Amino acid sequence: MGTQPTPRSPSDDTPDAYVGLDAGPAERIARERGWSPVRSLPPGSIITMEYMEGRLNFEVQDGTVLRCWKG
Structure with a gap:
């Protein structure tokens, strides 16, 4: 899966975009x-x-982001 375009600031980012990604690359x-x-x-x-x-929070199981939320 390719990466999405980089937003201007974290507030422009959508947490749902991280769901389904491998945790390591998602954190990076x-x-x-x-x-x-x-x-x-x-x-x-x-x-x-x-x-x-x-702050961005990931709920991770078996190396995959299941849920993501701000704060």
Whole structure:
């Protein structure tokens, strides 16, 4: 699967574009697009719910991004 065009800033990026990608390349692409930090979590992880501007979260299972959200 090819990479999507790089948006001007993380706020222009669509989290759904990462779903289905391999986690490693997805994290690299997210960082290139300005996301910092990028957090990868296994399904069902217990996490704090504080919103962090500029953070991208991946739910990853078997090396594949299942879900992605901002904050």
